[in-house]
Amino acid sequence: MLIQFVLNGKPVAVDVAAYDLLADVVREKLGLTGTHIGCDTSQCGACVVHIDGRSVKSCSTLAVTLEGAKVTTIEGLASPSGQLHPMQQAFHEQHGLQCGFCTPGMVMSAVDFASRNPNPTPAEAAAGIEGNFCRCTGYQNIVKSVIAGAAAMRVVK
Amino acid sequence: MLNFEYLRPSTVTEAGAMLGKMSEARPLAGGMTLIPAMKLRLAAPTALVDLAGVPELNGIKVDGKTVIVGAMTKHADVAASADVRRLIPALADLAGGIGDAQVRNKGTLGGSIANNDPAACYPAAVLALGATVTTNRRKIAADSFFTGMFETALEPGEIVTGVTFPVPAAAAYEKFRSPASRYALVGVFVAKTTGGVRVAVTGAATCVFRASAIESILAEKFSAEALASLRFPADGLNSDLHGDAQYRAQLVGVLTKRAVAKLS
Structure with a gap:
């Protein structure tokens, strides 16, 4: 399934399976490995990203649910010039x-x-x-x- | 996770029709229980009907002396709602103490009560406040909604659309939480309602229940002192690595006293 959403301010389109988790999609398909997978059981919080401005655990979020959403990962916090948040x-x-x-x-x-x-x-x-x-x-x-x-x-x- | 078909209806009617067509389809609310269960293959639905795109399921309304919370309203929104804080602050407190911030940003009221985890917080509020669960087919009184461990009165294809909470004269929720899971080892919700004092206990047994013996003591005298000699029976309560039945029985008494003390 092709889904489109805004990732760190830029529109992306990515082909995902229904069972693909957001954590895997940003890491494996979109190459943003700042989002970590620690426990993979929604306990540890290493995978937290923002969806529409709210923090969620991306290892418990189906990527397919994100059509049209705004997603921010750790890579999206610093300014483009590299100034830290x-x-x-x-x-x-x-x-x-x-x-x-x-x-x-x-x-x-x-x-x-x-x-x-x-x-x-x-x-x-x-x-x-x-x-x-x-x-x-x-x-x-x-x-x-x-x-x-x-x-x-x-x-x- | 095994593969499944992903469906995204935009109305309750459409969602009901999708669920009715496939017996192994399940509604997806916040997914805070269902997705981890699917990852472990404890659940393997053939299709998920995502209710996130159904606007009529989301939001909080005040109607006379009731607060109506849509099934897809997130815990964080109930916790932060000015209406809930003003009219049923105990419900806002309960919602603000579920899981962690990330669970509260995704988890929903409808998902919690439809799942009816024996240690979930929301069932205690729904039962103690004498709320009414509305589905796409009917209205179900809280007293007949929670029927057993992970069991409810919901029929296949039936979707919780919202819960109507009557505003109580006073209410408080006290929870002794597991520090790891943040579920209630025991949680006690005490409410002074128009139908009398109602006390609901979660976490202690296989399903949320009303502590009628405590209710009758409190109906006579609503004070923590009235409960001084209370020895809550351990029969039928859960024993597990977090605590045995006697420990949970003790917690029921302690937490009820704390809740009542808050209101006296």
């Missing part, structure tokens, strides 16, 4: 990652969360990234990153 910059500055495997999903969840909760407390920030697992950091610096990123997003707005 404020949330990416915050993860960099606050040392919000170690191995980095969970980071794309973590950042995508954090951007959606901060857009709805621009001034979170540490507890709110931790709850906001509940759907994302990190097996390195213990989350302390990730929570700091989310708060700093939210503050930077307020300024950019």
Whole structure:
């Protein structure tokens, strides 16, 4: 089935089977490997992308359902000139990652969360990234990153 | 995942006709349970009828003393709805505590109650508030909707279109969640309705149920102290790696007291 949607601001058309998952389609068919597949059981959040501005787990989303949707992956956050999104910059500055495997999903969840909760407390920030697992950091610096990123997003707005 | 036919109707009538034609077809709501089950081949429908393109199934309306939530309304939208927050804040709280943010951005009310997972949150609200489930064929009272483990009164080809929640005088939901799955190990929804006090328990048994013994205590005196000597029986409750039947019975009492204390 040929489906058309907007990926990171650009229209794409891609041939998918009914059972193809969005995570596999962006990685294998569209070559965007920033979206990671960790658990493949919708637990870990490494595969989080935005569909129409909301964070979802792409390993539990059928690509065929996306006709006409707007999809943003981690590759779509930085500006075309390479300037990082404020949330990416915050993860960099606050040392919000170690191995980095969970980071794309973590950042995508954090951007959606901060857009709805621009001034979170540490507890709110931790709850906001509940759907994302990190097996390195213990989350302390990730929570700091989310708060700093939210503050930077307020300024950019 | 095994292959299947993907169908995208734009009206409920069309969706009903598609489901009626193929016995192994299933409706797709948010897919938060169905898609993982299909990946594990626990479910292998020959066709999915995607309800996301049916606008009449989505949205929240206030009608007199009821709140009507469309079947395809997402948990995040119920949690954020100003109408739900004002009229049935316990329902908004419940929706805001389901799964994680990503589940709440896709999962739907209709999907949750049609699936009737023994540990799902929404069935407790639907049952305790004495809501009415509307389908493409009829209206079903909550008391006769949830019939067993993953079983409901829905017939093949029948689609939940929405749920009508009567606005209660007061209501609260308390949940002891599994930290891994975020499902309710036990969840208790207490509501003061025009039909009296209703208490629905999820997570504890094979299907959501009303705790009538607790309801009669609370009908006499609505206070946490009235429940001080409550020993909820463990008979028939679930035992699994998360907790045995005695533990769940204890949780029913504790969570009911917390919910009642919130309202006193």
